[in-house]
Amino acid sequence: xxxxxxxxxxxxxxxxxxxxxxxxxxxxxxxxxxxxxxxxxxxxxxxxxxxxxxxxxxxxxxxxxxxxxxxxxxxxxxxxxxxxxxxxxxxxxxxxxxxxxxxxxxxxxxxxxxxxxxxxxxxxxx
Numbered sequence: 001x002x003x004x005x006x007x008x009x010x011x012x013x014x015x016x017x018x019x020x021x022x023x024x025x026x027x028x029x030x031x032x033x034x035x036x037x038x039x040x041x042x043x044x045x046x047x048x049x050x051x052x053x054x055x056x057x058x059x060x061x062x063x064x065x066x067x068x069x070x071x072x073x074x075x076x077x078x079x080x081x082x083x084x085x086x087x088x089x090x091x092x093x094x095x096x097x098x099x100x101x102x103x104x105x106x107x108x109x110x111x112x113x114x115x116x117x118x119x120x121x122x123x124x125x126x
Contacts, residue, residue, distance in 0.1 A: 005056045013037045013055060020098050022054040034058065034102050059096065063119070066093055073116050080114035081123055094120040 005022065006013075013019060016038040023031050026049045035044040035052070042052060063069045070077065070088040077086050094100035100113065100120040107113050112123040 003057050003059065005054045007054050008052055012040065012042075013057070018058040020056045020058055020102065021052045022056075023050050024053045025050045032098060032101055056098070058099075062095060063093060069093065069119070070121070073119075073121070076116045077114075077121060080116060080121070090123055090125040092122045092124050094122065096120075 017036070019035050019037055020032055021035045021042070021044065023033055023046070025031060025047070027047075033044065035042050035055075037043070037055070044052070046052070067088050070086075070091050070093070074086045074088075077083070077091065092104070094103055097120070100122070104113060104120070104122045104124075107122050107124070114121050
C-alpha cells in the first residue's frame with residue numbers, strides 16, 4: 001500500500017501515529033525524518049530554521065522477526081555482499097526506501113545496502 005505525501009498547507013494528520021516528515025532546513029538542506037504525531041502536535045525537535053512542510057504515514061512493519069528473516073535470506077545476503085559467512089547480528093533491515101533513508105542514509109555511501117526480496121538489507125558492521 002503506497003501512501004502519498006500530504007502538504008502541511010493542507011493540514012496536519014487526523015490521527016496519532018508514526019510519520020515520515022519532510023523538513024525544510026534553510027541552513028543545512030532539506031531532509032526526511034521520522035516523527036510522532038500525537039494530541040494534535042508533532043513530537044520532534046526542530047531548530048528555529050527548520051519547518052515540517054510535508055508528512056506521510058509510516059506503514060506498519062511486515063517483518064515480525066528480523067533475525068529469522070535474515071537467516072532465511074542468508075544465501076542471498078552472502079551473494080549480494082560477496083561474503084563467505086553471514087553473521088545476522090551485523091545486519092539490519094528497512095522495509096521501505098524512506099525507512100532506509102531515515103535510518104541508514106550514510107550506508108549508501110559505503111555500498112553497504114542491498115535490496116533483497118524487496119527489503120533493504122544493511123550491513124551495519126563492516
